[in-house]
Amino acid sequence: MLVDSLNHAQAALNDSLHATNDLMFKTRTELQLTQNSLANSSFKANNIWMMVATAFVFIMHLGFATLESGLTQAKNTTNVLFKNSIVPAIGIMTHALCGFNLMYPGFEFGVSMDFIGFKGWGVELPEGGETFVYNPGMTYWTDFLFQAMFAATAATIVSGAVAERIKLFSFMVFSFFFTAFIYPIIGSWKWGGGWLNTIGFSDFAGSTLVHSVGGWAALAGVILLGPRLGKFNKGVINPIQGHSMTSAVIGTFLLWLGWFGFNGGSVLSAEPGMVSRVLVMTCISGSSGAIAAAFSIFAINKHFDLSMVLNGILAGLVGITAGADQMGIIDATLIGLISGCLVVFAIITFEKIRLDDPVGALSVHLVCGIWGTLAVALFGAKAGAAQFVTQLIGIGSVAVAAFGSSFLILLAIKYTIGLRVGKEEEIYGLDASEHYMEAYPNFMSK
Amino acid sequence: MLVDSLNHAQAALNDSLHATNDLMFKTRTELQLTQNSLANSSFKANNIWMMVATAFVFIMHLGFATLESGLTQAKNTTNVLFKNSIVPAIGIMTHALCGFNLMYPGFEFGVSMDFIGFKGWGVELPEGGETFVYNPGMTYWTDFLFQAMFAATAATIVSGAVAERIKLFSFMVFSFFFTAFIYPIIGSWKWGGGWLNTIGFSDFAGSTLVHSVGGWAALAGVILLGPRLGKFNKGVINPIQGHSMTSAVIGTFLLWLGWFGFNGGSVLSAEPGMVSRVLVMTCISGSSGAIAAAFSIFAINKHFDLSMVLNGILAGLVGITAGADQMGIIDATLIGLISGCLVVFAIITFEKIRLDDPVGALSVHLVCGIWGTLAVALFGAKAGAAQFVTQLIGIGSVAVAAFGSSFLILLAIKYTIGLRVGKEEEIYGLDASEHYMEAYPNFMSK
């Protein structure tokens, strides 16, 4: 009887344990689902930040449009605005056509010292491309659009340097080749997992891969086009002022806003510590760049030059772009201060050596792009002699590739459809010759 | 004794199982809490995106203000800016007064072929309105504000078409009725769960419900007002140029930025795959619209027309709005290309048939709004003859309702407080007559 009751109790225990195990199974299943949902929720948050960053980078195109048009003459404003309006369209479409798949050719690429890879024409949603399986930081679509916005900015850098004298259609043809092939192939060396990545070249958000790539192409254009009429006359440097400092300031601030996405999005997720650190270093460098430029030019000219402050902001932003993920506050301040001095010095120097760059694009994007890339090896977590050599290799190889290929394409354009507008067109303004449309036709009419 | 020890052991087992079960209970409770927190976290992320989208749609009002003022004469700039500054205020306040509750009248509405429903005056936080119980995609407040920003955009579309000749106060009265009643009641047919929703009409973000609603009202205004003085003279079409292409470009790019929120927010959550796909398709269509318009007008005029590129961008954006959730890259490209051609053709045609629309609002919002709505049945996941018929029904019914009601209200205004300013006021400019304030009074003074 005792045994019977023991048996009974044991059976009950058994049943109870079974129930517990069933519940355990159910609990673990639910936990699994919860973990999946959690991964989805984190993915969703990452993707939100990346979409916002994409929108911010997009608005840089309006920044470039207003900055470039503000710093050039009113008679060329429609032309400048046209270029900057069509370039994002060209950049986005070429990135869809082939740029994205040239820049990110895939996993096999990068195991050795690869130079070119291609995943095929067009963009096609891969399996799982809308989930965190593709990338825990963003969907395939966000990835594409963020990168497409970047591609277009590189072409816009060129636009400023060649302004007021390049033929519109020639510029559009160049922009096509530049965004479709030059920018993404060079970019693949690092961001696509190519040979520069293999050797440890460091360029967080593109001081070299975006800004100096654009800057080298701009230099090729400036050399091949020559200076604007009247800029250098019998040994005298004539300032050719812009037409609207209001536009220039709007442009600079929109570019600064855009840098929240440009650098902040280059974390490729919303990882809180890293993204927010990047934003702080970006703003610190832009701010100290402004202050350094303001006082540098004051030391030279004894007055406060607004356009130099704007260039100082942009210089600081470009300068921090390669290492915004590696720096502390002091580093970022120093990088910005040096950028701000550098840009003033560079603008003066380019004028002295007779390179006519209406908006200072070479000084901002090329000079400070190089400086920012070197700064990664001088400040912050990666500082060191070996890194310095690697940075130099990256800078040099990109210089050869970007300048060389841009030079050849522009040369080909020069001897086919022509590169520079006629003398009369330049004097009368490109708005009239290219567009039959002034920028401010009914401004003063009553 | 053995039995005793067995008894003991069994009791210990029992206790141990009890402890396990207690822990299980605790675990499941914690899991439940975790799941709730997770739902909250996902809800929080969704709500962030919707708030950002709301901010982007808000900034479209600055886009409309600068686009419209840029494309009109300086003598009417203060007037244009005034309209565009007061319209968002009117739109937000009328949406709070009754618009939101007309547009989203509630759950009962929509079970049959409903035409009008109303949840009551004012907006009041429902129970759970600040939690995911209301809507897992956003809070009640976000929902209201996102929709309020939409309502105001519809009125702004009208503003451009009637610019440079409508009486300010008359426009404000019309905007009140339009945002308070016409827009939300028509919108409720689809988005509020009304009869158009019941029959399967598809309009993702409002090619019809926003853009062509605004466009039809604009058409009513254009017809009732007649052309600006001097526009059509003895059979000759005189171009009346705007006063600032800089403003027009700022406007267009801000509108493009706004479309990140307009279309991206119309997913009504931050669902990563869907939202990012929508953004890509939006940008692809805007880009291909720009390129198509640039070359269309070049084919006709042999020069690159900046204002047509801007209209091409907007045309592509309006064209993709109805189906941004349904399309692939090729679809979006084609929709954009066709939109870009269409807008050029439409602008020329409206001039030919003597409909004077200073900023091309009819061509962009009405023509491309219709085209985009039809495109849903021609491209992408919903393509099909039956869908085409449904789309036509939607387009036609909205046409009748929006055009008819706007025409009647404007007619009533015409015969009471008057619709059009006097001849002298128009010649001298509305800034003087309506505002005693030029837009650029101290621009040239020293």
Place this chain on the structure above:
Amino acid sequence: MLVDSLNHAQAALNDSLHATNDLMFKTRTELQLTQNSLANSSFKANNIWMMVATAFVFIMHLGFATLESGLTQAKNTTNVLFKNSIVPAIGIMTHALCGFNLMYPGFEFGVSMDFIGFKGWGVELPEGGETFVYNPGMTYWTDFLFQAMFAATAATIVSGAVAERIKLFSFMVFSFFFTAFIYPIIGSWKWGGGWLNTIGFSDFAGSTLVHSVGGWAALAGVILLGPRLGKFNKGVINPIQGHSMTSAVIGTFLLWLGWFGFNGGSVLSAEPGMVSRVLVMTCISGSSGAIAAAFSIFAINKHFDLSMVLNGILAGLVGITAGADQMGIIDATLIGLISGCLVVFAIITFEKIRLDDPVGALSVHLVCGIWGTLAVALFGAKAGAAQFVTQLIGIGSVAVAAFGSSFLILLAIKYTIGLRVGKEEEIYGLDASEHYMEAYPNFMSK
């Protein structure tokens, strides 16, 4: 034998229970990890919103730049733009230098009636500063940057009131002291946990701590500088019109956009119900402010004054800032309507009492800042007589501190490096004297 089998069964049960307990342990460990990840995910979402809010507050600086320059004469535009370009740089750098650590001196501060605390020079990442341990709403870096953007806005408010006559370098020196010391020390009284916080003073996003702090400093500047030449002549008030209503509208809308971050970010997390409610109340008050100002000035002048509508928008936004977290729709509407009337009345009154404030900064930021702070005790959840007294104490003490300290610093500047430009410089314009650079040099040239 039976006992044997019972023993066996019991051992099996024991093993099974052990297995269950092991699994339970594993499950609970996983749950713990899941909960951590969840906290991270929620933290990530919060931090995203706070970064976006920071970007929106940043763009207010472009808003101030365009608003202030638009409402002043073209001959001073470069100067106005320079001030507004350098101020964010100064504000960010001083906040890094000492401002942040003066404003948020730490936990000990605030237990009694503290007035000043300081955590040390420079900003340094505290342990856990990049995780939710620091603050579940954002990282240390985000916290710093959001607050730095706020600091800079306070200085920009001053800029508008002293425009067209203050020496540039003197303004820069003042901005340094103002953002480095005055703003953060006063701010610490409430937001740093100081004595105003202890007594229950309520100021959600800074109607007093930002707007009226800026406003009081502006008043000190206006008094010490005196009116612009020609403003008040032999008892006659001469309007000195601005140079671009386009700029003014761009500025106002960018400020409104910025307020999405200014108020929306002041929740200090992305808490969905609270943030979205704040955004709605902000927009409702801005909208009703616009409408009230439009009709107030119409009642007086019989025409619709665009600049008053812009001031009405800003007045409504400032007015709701102190209580955006406490109000319902009706409250926000009333606060906005009163703000809109108040700003019109204040602008007229300041002119009558011969205080020359070129952009209406005193009326918008000081008057409506005070009004908004009082409104917390008149409307919404905290309304009450005791709260009204506390609000008055806060307003009064901040008035004494902000006005007094600003007055002393400006006075010191006046008697050292000088405060106001010479008569000729003012007449010819500060662009010429301070910058040798017109804002629109090649605007009309062909």
